Amino acid sequence: MALDALLDAVERLPAFERALARLPAPYGALTVAGLRGSSDAVFVGALARRLGTRFFAVIAESVPEAERWLADVQPLLPEGAAAFYPPREGLGETEPHLEIAGERVETLERVSRGELRVLITTARAALERTRVPGALRTLRLELRKGGRHRLPDLVARLEEMGFERVPMIDDVAQFSVRGGIVDVYSFGMADPVRAEFWGDEIVELRQFDIGSQISTRDVPAALVLPAESARAAGEGEAERTTLLALLPPDTLVVEPVGTHLEPELRRTWEEAQHHIVLAQRRGEDPASRDELFEAPEGVLGALAALATLRLAPAGAAADVAFPLHEPEPVDRDIRWLRRLVRDGMPTVILCDNTGQAERLEELLAEEGIGPSPAALTVGVLQGGFVIPPAAGGRGLRVLTDHEIFRRERRIRRKRRYVSGIALDTAELRAGDYVVHLEHGVGIYRGMEKIFVGETTLEVAVVEYEGGDRLNVP
Known part of the structure; x- marks a missing residue:
């Protein structure tokens, strides 16, 4: 359900x-x-x-x-x-x-x-x-393949929008310029974008991975939103x-x-x-x-x-x-829960993930009777409730797995922006384990030089299970 x-x-x-x-x-x-x-x-x-x-x-x-x-x-x-x-x-x-x-x-x-x-x-x-509302009205910027921008004007605009100019992007609200290549990481972007200029024209526009600095896919356009520190254009003290x-x-x-x-x-x-x-x-x-x-x-x-x-x-x-009730307490009692979901009232049990739903479904099934009539679905709510039967209807019981097992619900909000990390390699040796904020535990394989655009970068190489390699500037 x-x-x-x-x-x-x-x-x-x-x-x-x-x-x-x-x-x-x-x-x-x-x-x-x-x-x-x-x-x-x-x-x-x-x-x-x-x-x-x-x-x-x-x-x-x-x-x-x-x-x-x-x-x-x-x-x-x-x-x-x-x-x-x-x-x-x-x-x-x-x-x-x-x-x-x-x-x-x-x-x-x-x-x-x-x-x-x-x-x-x-x-x-x-x-x-x-x-911010004034800045959003006057300072938003669209980069589009085939669009034209004078590079000095673009740099000035990004600085006016509150972006920090850095040698190489490693966080949101930053931009960098290397020859005819401009990298920008704005609020609202899943990944930063790289614009390659030929004169004043954007000839290539791609997203790139902030960890490896390698381009990942072409995009037709990118919307650049001002940072919160920006002030509306032409208004030194915007309202x-x-x-x-x-x-x-x-x-x-x-x-x-x-x-x-x-x-x-x-x-x-x-x-x-x-x-x-x-x-x-x-x-x-x-x-x-x-x-x-x-x-x-x-x-x-x-x-x-x-x-x-x-x-x-x-x-x-x-x-x-509303005539709603609190759900009956289960307190980890699976036997009681098996009887409860078979009392004739439709029951929905909300689980944090598919694995928990499958495990609970196994626990609720009874030999000789068959699978549980409860509908188990992935979806997280803070608390369950009961809609009592009325006017010929059977009502509805909503339970949550964290209430069933008396676990505290932990609200984990996904990070909105990826970021690069600066590894302190002075004390690292090839073969040491390291932890990347986004990618987890890997093995440090040493330093290498890679060519990105018109620049040579020195990166720390981290290897993961299966041979995948991450280049960390």
């Missing part, structure tokens, strides 16, 4: 239809209670599927809660329909961690293009002011704006259960001033709080102008209440 079946099951509930009929207009609010486990994410996913053009913004109180929502919502929607806009980790306007900076830029780019259906963010991120100012006017804001936005906004506001004072005492000259953050009153006013869907715990006063 695919995850679409969970959306179907929630959509069939009378409470879903009541909530759909009463969805608020701007300046209005609707409180919905009784959504157990991860049924809150399933509910929002079902709304997004039913309302083909409505934009949803989930505003969580903390980053862990926002990441939980992202991990739950993404498998329920078409690929790329949900994204996270994280808060800055540092006080200043420029985010020092490139993974976070890149996710911020990419998400704002997708919001501006209308590609997202569900945006997930935090109260702190909603309070922040940023120049800063907030995330909420970029959202469509019919956005439906979702406040998860237990969210207290106003106290969190005011705490962030006061904490920002505290850190600014500390920076000033250290002799630094930080931007003012009003430049980096919107006042809480402004954010609260912007939120009040949007339609709001407030999720409340079971039993709380609400406009619409």
Whole structure:
């Protein structure tokens, strides 16, 4: 049974239809209670599927809660329909961690293009002011095979976009120039690109592997997005704006259960001033709080102008209440689980991966009875839930394998960008084991020289099982 079946099951509930009929207009609010486990994410996913053009913004109180929502919502929607806009980790306007900076830029780019259906963010991120939207409007750059760029102008443009010029790219938000070859690694790129010029014309455009620096495949075009440190062209002090100012006017804001936005906004506001004072005492000259953050009153006013869907715990006063239950605890008792999934209620068990699904299927099968009637599928949600039987229906039970075996769910977010590593070869000898961040454990085979474009590079050679070799600059 695919995850679409969970959306179907929630959509069939009378409470879903009541909530759909009463969805608020701007300046209005609707409180919905009784959504157990991860049924809150399933509910929002079902709304997004039913309302083909409505934009949803989930505003969580903390980053862990926002990441939980992202991990739950993404498998329920078409690929790329949900994204996270994280808060800055540092006080200043420029985010020092490139993974976070890149996710911020990419998400704002997708919001501006209308590609997202569900945006997930935090109260702190909603309070922040940023120049990135202005930079995205004026500084994005497209490199295309056959396109023409004067090399000095291209270099100046990339520097204006916040890219660091380096002898050889080993991380995102960098570019290098070697003769008529320009390498660029931008946010939004799966791999860096290499443009080869003949005069002012790009005659070849290829992606390349950042570890070996070897070209991998031709591409017709590449979009280069500005780094978060960029400033809009022609505007020395481009206007800063907030995330909420970029959202469509019919956005439906979702406040998860237990969210207290106003106290969190005011705490962030006061904490920002505290850190600014500390920076000033250290002799630094930080931007003012009003430049980096919107006042809480402004954010609260912007939120009040949007339609709001407030999720409340079971039993709380609400406009619409769902009749869902917590799933029965299993506590690693496979015998009890075998009986449970044969009680007549359809059961879906969500597993982290195919291997876990196959193993659990073996455990649930009984000699002389046959395979388990439970539907095991790969899909990760934070918590299970039960839709009770009603109106002749048999209901639905949703379990997760980490709850069955009492394991903590670990949300592992894949790295957005590859990076090269600098091996310290002074103390390495041929045959030593080394660990590459992306490729894992290999055997160091020594130093070699390779020819890339018009440049000779000295690389450390790492060999992997099967004879595959990685050249690390």
